[in-house]
Amino acid sequence: MKQLKTLPQNPEFFAVYAILIATLSRIKTAAQVVSGFTEVGIIYTASFSLLVPLFPNLAFLGALSIAVLSTLIIEMGLRVFAPKAVDAILYKRYTSMHLPMTILVCLITVVLLGTSGVLSFKNSKVIVDRFAPVPAQVSTSPIDSVYAQTEREQRTQFAQDSTDIVRQFNEELATITHAFDQRIAATSRELTNFRRREIRTGLSFATKKDQLNLKQDELKAEHAQAVAALQKQKNSALTGLKQEKKQALTLVNTAYTAQVDSIHRLNLLNRQKRSQNVDKYGLGLGWFTLVCLLIFLTAVILERVHAKGSGIVEKVEISQYDFMPPVWVNAWQALRERINYQVQERIKRFQDATPPAPLPANKEELYDPTAINNLTITLKLDQESDDQKEKVVIIPSKRRQIGFQQDKHTADTPAAHTEDSYAIKGTPTHADLRQWKRRLKDYKKRLGRHMQKKLAAERKGEQAGKRTLDAIDNNQKWVEHYTRLIQEFSTSK
Structure with a gap:
């Protein structure tokens, strides 16, 4: 944000007092230097006397810092508020929202002027006493x-x-x-x-x-x-x-x-x-500081009157940076987001690497051992039993197909073994619920392992291999198959 001044609209008035105003501007700065010098002395003395009992080693630096900062607040505040107070009176800013601003600006200006005058006047003797030569003292x-x-x-x-x-x-x-x-x-x-x-x-x-x-x-x-x-x-x-x-x-x-x-x-x-x-010169220095303060105030008034009489208007040029958050706010936000991103990314990778939850364990079925009778079974190969009352188990003489079977009627038909087949051998032909559940659990584990391989390849920016994709497809089909068998068995039961 920059403050700009327009060209004078009344060049004749501007030219008459231009040199005077330039000289007063320099004198105003010198007057503030004198006033600030006296203010630093008394603030330093008071601060040092308070800090010595508490922090003996840091009393000097602490008192000096407090004195310099306090003096800068007073003098810089006067350079900002005094012109605004004079402008408020010259331009009669007594209406609307200008009224509270005018009251506060004038009040702060009076307080700063009073503080500067009191500190400067009271500290004049202290400064003279500090710099006055030590009186000759005859030793005994x-x-x-x-x-x-x-x-x-x-x-x-x-x-x-x-x-x-x-x-x-x-x-x-x-x-x-x-x-x-x-x-x-x-x-x-x-x-x-x-x-x-x-x-x-x-x-x-x-x-x-x-x-x-x-x-x-x-x-x-x-x-x-x-x-x-x-x-x-x-x-x-x-x-x-x-x-x-x-x-x-x-x-x-x-x-x-x-x-x-x-x-x-x-x-x-x-x-x-x-x-x-000391009393004589201190009193003189005190009055001199008050004269300097009066010169400063007079210079400020004349500058503002000259600006108004010349038709000079102050304008403000703003930029986008004036409305952006401070640099330290943006820096803190960027650091916080970067840390949050790193933590969240690690949490996500850890979560992706976690395998799915295992299936619940199969419940054991209870049976009564005394209710089981010894059975006599006759094994035959591809033959019908002569007596239908006889317990016969027919064993097919052909090899079972390896791989997933879509239809029931194809179960007895031999099929060629392909590269995409990764199934567990021995699909049960009878409704053995416990065996189906065990097979379903095995296929789910295999499916989970192949899915993890696929995710690991994707995180590296690579594409999963054909064997992995085929294994995922085959195991997914087997999972669906055994799930359907278990559901059908449970429904029919």
């Missing part, structure tokens, strides 16, 4: 490293000083303890000597012993006081060391905090500047 890593190193040195120095103080006071404590132990030991030896003298001399030195015991107690008390004083000095030294360490760390933290705050204020100032620039 060097300061953090210096602070951590200083803190480690302070803690290491404190541990070393604490260890030295403890070692020093432990040494003094050991020295004092040793001195007092020696003095107490000397007093104990002197007390022991007085006890021994009492034993040797029999005299009493109680006063001297009490003095020595008192001296020991005084030494122990002095030792405890010395240890307590030394422990107090030790605790005071450690407390002073902790205070010094705390003050040093406070100074380091103060300096570090001041430097970090300064860097953070500088970084914040840079981010605020960038945010202000």
Whole structure:
């Protein structure tokens, strides 16, 4: 289907605005490109945020595909519906079946214009933010490293000083303890000597012993006081060391905090500047996209007005392909029919190769063995019996004819054997029903085999041989013959 335009009926009007309309057509395309670029950004951002939790690996491609397809729907829809909406107003298509078409076309055009404008305006800041340069951010890593190193040195120095103080006071404590132990030991030896003298001399030195015991107690008390004083000095030294360490760390933290705050204020100032620039340029881009949308709408209106003023009429050239089913529909139908043909053909060949159903088995006749009498039979050759009461079976001396016999009176007449004869020898001369049924079954089997040979030859595109056709004809006659005999016997009975 092709869309054709007639030549302008008003050449003067056409010539006045022809260049303007051609320029507006190109500007209209550029305006749609700008508008579509902003629409792609916001649709991609929204789609990506939704797809990342569900499909992390496919989120980028999925969001990009959704954004491109959505933008194409909006922009291509505007290129189709906007001219039709303007034509509906210019040509006053408000009657008959044009009215519902006009209402729907105008409604869809308004929806597409509103969607394009909102998406473009709201996404302008996102686009500017994405392409704006990253603000300069001063890193605090060097300061953090210096602070951590200083803190480690302070803690290491404190541990070393604490260890030295403890070692020093432990040494003094050991020295004092040793001195007092020696003095107490000397007093104990002197007390022991007085006890021994009492034993040797029999005299009493109680006063001297009490003095020595008192001296020991005084030494122990002095030792405890010395240890307590030394422990107090030790605790005071450690407390002073902790205070010094705390003050040093406070100074380091103060300096570090001041430097970090300064860097953070500088970084914040840079981010605020960038945010202000994004807001300013994003708002400008948003208004620019709305101007582009207005240019597009103006170009469409002017194009349609120019076409009507020039007397240009759009006509549609159709072909048979426009009314045919789509290519994929025809392809699917052809494939389905080909598969159906192959399956049906295989089923038919399988069915043709299936032999006919066999005849039912002969039912055995019941008889009473006690009711059978022994019979005496006289066999004679071509002679009449002398006594009609005698049981006589006459045996013909001639050979029976091989082949199908049409008439009864020809049964006793010899006939030449022909090539077309394929019958079973020994046609019964008496009404033996079971034998007839067995013969009929044999001839039907033979007839079925020869018919299958004929069908196989026809499927190959060949003609059945003369022997096969003769065999079919001969066996068919025998089947009819025995069928007639069985029917006649059943009727007479």
